[in-house]
Amino acid sequence: MKRVLCGLLALPLSVLAAEPPASATVVAAPMVSSGVGGQLTQLVLGLLLVLGLIFALAWLLRRVQQTGPRQGQLIELISSRALGARDRLVLVQVGNEQILLGLTPGRITPLHVLKEPVQVPSTSQSATPEFARRLMEVLGQQKDKP
Template sequence: MPPAHAPAAPSAAGTIGGTLFALALVLALIFTLAWLARRIPGFSAARQGGLRVVTSLALGARERLLVVEVGSTQLLLASGPSGTRLLHTLEQPLPAPPPATTPAAPFARVLAQHFGKIS
């Protein structure tokens, strides 16, 4: 004997709507937590651990020289596929580099001249 009242199957629109609502809720939660993490004092400093890359120089495709500042000490490090090694502890900190002004690429300069931005 069949049951008197069979449960109705969920509609496709209701399933998609619920999924989109859950996705929007998760994305809103992620953005809210990211916003709060930037606003909490000391959160980003604690995450960095007092390290700062002063300058770096690429030696090859996967090799770099780095000057890293730890507190008030600057270290010269070599980083590559085999790992990172300390090369030297700098006795005098490097002077702060002047802000770099990069000249416009030739194509960008020609394009700007074409549209009348540069005379």
Template sequence: MTTHARLLTIFFLALPLGAGAQPAAPVAPPLPAGPATAGLLQTLFALIVVLALLGALAWFLKRYGPKAMGGSANLRVVGSLSLGGRERLLVVEVGKQWIVVGASPGRVNALATMPKQEDMDADADAGDAHAVLAPHAQPASSFADWLKQTIDKRK
């Protein structure tokens, strides 16, 4: 063996196994658990307080906030009839007239307008259902005729 090979052998045998690694940094002692736990509890408490304030504000606005009725005092649904799964026929009172409206999921169409029928409101207040239906048999059939004519015109 040459001198050079001997020196390399001695060098590698003399090295400790972890010689390629850097020396370990001193380990800091663990911090006491009190301040970290207190900070976490304080943050959690603040979150709960903020969520409670949001809930209380939402309840207050729902209970005492502005009403969504805007200008709907002159608007009411007089009656409705289901025509199928999602189609409806509505009679809507607007001011002094009734509007017959066809409503489907994608569209709302005004089909007809007619003057408000005052005597129907008086009969309905009396509570006699037969009195409400019997006097209005003729206007109902005329509406049926009108509806039939309108459908025929569209075809």
């Protein structure tokens, strides 16, 4: 019994003393961060990549839509007025003719063809609301004071 016990105790020491064979190569395994911090970092970086892609595509779509032909369109929207939650009156100019249309969710109805076109104020002179005008005055006065 004593002999078996000594043999078992000597076995780990003999394994440590043995040299590995010459054909065996040691390959270091790459360290992979499998902790919570590594997973969280990977999740945040992936989310930022997806959000960046969404914003880049939205910017590109806006740029492409703006480059479309704006001048020389035959049909122009002159004015629009909401009548209810889903109903609208729309004044449209087609060539030299202006047409008043009624829009509902399921139908577009021509209501009146105007004999004389309505004069539309130029868009270069935008009407400044009273609040905006006063705010600009106050800010202008604040800048002048040291």
